[in-house]
Amino acid sequence: MTTRVTSFDVAELAGVNQSTVSRALNGDPSITDGTRTRIEEAARKLGYRVDSRAARLRTGLTATIAVVVIARAGLSVTEINPFHYSLLGNVCAAAAARGYQSLVSFQAERADLYSDFIESRQADAVVLLGTSTNDTAWEFHRHMLGRSDVACWGSPFADHRRIASDNRAGGLLATERLIKGGYRNIVFVGDLDDRQAQFRERFEGYQDALEKQGLGAGRAMNSPADTRFEQGRKSAQALIAGDEAFDALFCCCDATALGAIEELVRSGVSVPQQVGVVGFDGLGSGVHSNPPLTTIEPDFSLAGKMLVAAALGEADAGAPHRVPVRLVERSSAL
Amino acid sequence: MTTRVTSFDVAELAGVNQSTVSRALNGDPSITDGTRTRIEEAARKLGYRVDSRAARLRTGLTATIAVVVIARAGLSVTEINPFHYSLLGNVCAAAAARGYQSLVSFQAERADLYSDFIESRQADAVVLLGTSTNDTAWEFHRHMLGRSDVACWGSPFADHRRIASDNRAGGLLATERLIKGGYRNIVFVGDLDDRQAQFRERFEGYQDALEKQGLGAGRAMNSPADTRFEQGRKSAQALIAGDEAFDALFCCCDATALGAIEELVRSGVSVPQQVGVVGFDGLGSGVHSNPPLTTIEPDFSLAGKMLVAAALGEADAGAPHRVPVRLVERSSAL
DNA sequence: TTGAAAGCGCTAACAT
DNA sequence: ATGTTAGCGCTTTCAA
Numbered sequence: 001m002t003t004r005v006t007s008f009d010v011a012e013l014a015g016v017n018q019s020t021v022s023r024a025l026n027g028d029p030s031i032t033d034g035t036r037t038r039i040e041e042a043a044r045k046l047g048y049r050v051d052s053r054a055a056r057l058r059t060g061l062t063a064t065i066a067v068v069v070i071a072r073a074g075l076s077v078t079e080i081n082p083f084h085y086s087l088l089g090n091v092c093a094a095a096a097a098r099g100y101q102s103l104v105s106f107q108a109e110r111a112d113l114y115s116d117f118i119e120s121r122q123a124d125a126v127v128l129l130g131t132s133t134n135d136t137a138w139e140f141h142r143h144m145l146g147r148s149d150v151a152c153w154g155s156p157f158a159d160h161r162r163i164a165s166d167n168r169a170g171g172l173l174a175t176e177r178l179i180k181g182g183y184r185n186i187v188f189v190g191d192l193d194d195r196q197a198q199f200r201e202r203f204e205g206y207q208d209a210l211e212k213q214g215l216g217a218g219r220a221m222n223s224p225a226d227t228r229f230e231q232g233r234k235s236a237q238a239l240i241a242g243d244e245a246f247d248a249l250f251c252c253c254d255a256t257a258l259g260a261i262e263e264l265v266r267s268g269v270s271v272p273q274q275v276g277v278v279g280f281d282g283l284g285s286g287v288h289s290n291p292p293l294t295t296i297e298p299d300f301s302l303a304g305k306m307l308v309a310a311a312l313g314e315a316d317a318g319a320p321h322r323v324p325v326r327l328v329e330r331s332s333a334l
Numbered sequence: 335m336t337t338r339v340t341s342f343d344v345a346e347l348a349g350v351n352q353s354t355v356s357r358a359l360n361g362d363p364s365i366t367d368g369t370r371t372r373i374e375e376a377a378r379k380l381g382y383r384v385d386s387r388a389a390r391l392r393t394g395l396t397a398t399i400a401v402v403v404i405a406r407a408g409l410s411v412t413e414i415n416p417f418h419y420s421l422l423g424n425v426c427a428a429a430a431a432r433g434y435q436s437l438v439s440f441q442a443e444r445a446d447l448y449s450d451f452i453e454s455r456q457a458d459a460v461v462l463l464g465t466s467t468n469d470t471a472w473e474f475h476r477h478m479l480g481r482s483d484v485a486c487w488g489s490p491f492a493d494h495r496r497i498a499s500d501n502r503a504g505g506l507l508a509t510e511r512l513i514k515g516g517y518r519n520i521v522f523v524g525d526l527d528d529r530q531a532q533f534r535e536r537f538e539g540y541q542d543a544l545e546k547q548g549l550g551a552g553r554a555m556n557s558p559a560d561t562r563f564e565q566g567r568k569s570a571q572a573l574i575a576g577d578e579a580f581d582a583l584f585c586c587c588d589a590t591a592l593g594a595i596e597e598l599v600r601s602g603v604s605v606p607q608q609v610g611v612v613g614f615d616g617l618g619s620g621v622h623s624n625p626p627l628t629t630i631e632p633d634f635s636l637a638g639k640m641l642v643a644a645a646l647g648e649a650d651a652g653a654p655h656r657v658p659v660r661l662v663e664r665s666s667a668l
Numbered sequence: 669t670t671g672a673a674a675g676c677g678c679t680a681a682c683a684t
Numbered sequence: 685a686t687g688t689t690a691g692c693g694c695t696t697t698c699a700a
Contacts, residue, residue, distance in 0.1 A: 007693070008693085018693090022694065023670085032669065035670085049455075051692085051694065053455050055693080056387045056694090057385070058676050058695045059694085077420070077427050082618065085416070086412045088419075089414060089419070093410075103436065104401075104438040105426065105435065105436065106423055106426055106427055112430065258622050290622075290624030300412045340676095351686065351688075353687070356680090357679090357680095360679080365685070369685085384677090388679085388692090389678055391676090391678070391693070392678050392691080393678085
């Protein structure tokens, strides 16, 4: 058991005071090149590294951002939406680019819930993201949502700022794409309840597009189910069985679109020839579906940067909270 | 700017010594119920939280595991293999279950590379995982790979312990499944070079199965490409154009299998009727492919636990390093 | 330009 | 059962 190497050891070897070691290693300009070199050499020789706990205790900083991923209760982390994994990765990347480390936790069950990162000096800021459907988790974190050192994506609450895709623009883009493909009877598939602001916004964009073209007010179809995929499947089933004609679906998210496509194809409805489908999210799964899914994708990299900036308190009132989206052409729409 | 609340403030309000506050809040049994209650109340009233930096400096612990995800150079974190995201999530979950936090970093470019987590007292252990294809990154981390406080998944090096799927058993399972489906002319698709020990092991399992049935030594097909998906596509193309007959493919990973399926179907070869395909990994994308991909999937949850246990130095020589796999029946094999 | 000394907020050894 | 005291290893005044 060799005792740990401290700045005192380095100081002794270099023949200077311990505080000089600290200064030299932190790039203090008042240190002579000669002594700095001597100190660096001694440090290297001894394998010395600054103890981040001690340094941070003294400076009061943590240089880390806590990233909380909210998952569905009862599901394993393996089943987390790839969309949220992608968001997580981009938040970590954006944090790293700004010199912050990322303390990541996945929270689903009541026992996982924890939000004291800032108070216990484990992080300077918190980014919350994940499924809107875990009421318990969001309720637990609700008290933090207004704070200037907290940013979030996916909160079901409306009384605070959320970073999110530009859902309305995306809905418009998707619907205009379908109209351009010759479809005229476009149905929105998804739930429009209060907790799903994102879907409501996408629906509004859909309505904007219909209105522009004088195609009426549109209609929304939803068959609740345990998963978004099942939601899409059941909705398509209901539409096929129903009386009203339709020739295209704009789905609230990719998982729903994938379910809808599967059901349409299974029922002998050809996509995109008879019915066009556009999704929303940009999931990798859509690349390999049959047919590959045309969809709306947010700028993930920018999303990560915006979340980090907002968590670091840089999001003043005028800062944008909407992440730009783009149309990803694959082949589920003519 | 109100000054921060310390244990001294709590002690004063509760009328006890500061050290008593520390003991009470850490569950020291020698503290009377009465004083503990008084202290807890005072702490709550003042909104006091233990400063983890100070506590850890004193105890010498960090209670955190550093998780490094190695990505392909030049790719964004959005393009990271979902398999690695799943592994990441399960490592974090396993760490949390053992009282450890997870400090996550994504490393792809040279500028991202960093491995001093333990030396700088930011973590007690390191878990490395990610693509084997980033030579620079693995080379950078190579010096750590033998250590008892480091565990890894995906290293291209053979001279240290790696936690991995039970690839050989998986190869056997996949091939036996194809044989059971009536296929007799099964080709392995994937690269067998030295950096891809996992693929070689899968190939060996494939050979085990063929041998058991007296189906010869088998053959491997590979067309190098930038992505695994393209690798599968080009390999299928080459096979179709080639002289030798084949009626099934066991692909080294799901992405390759997905590419192969796409190319087969595009060429008018029906899957699974004319050619059966089995992959390896359990990617979510395989659920929505056409046809859905039958594949081999490791026990992700156990993988996370094993990686954490190994990083915490619990992996003695006798501990298993192979994560059990199971066959996921979908419909790319008869 | 460098040294001396204080102290970040806590836990733990030592008293009582 | 609780108080006293000494550090954990660093950064940062304050001196010189």
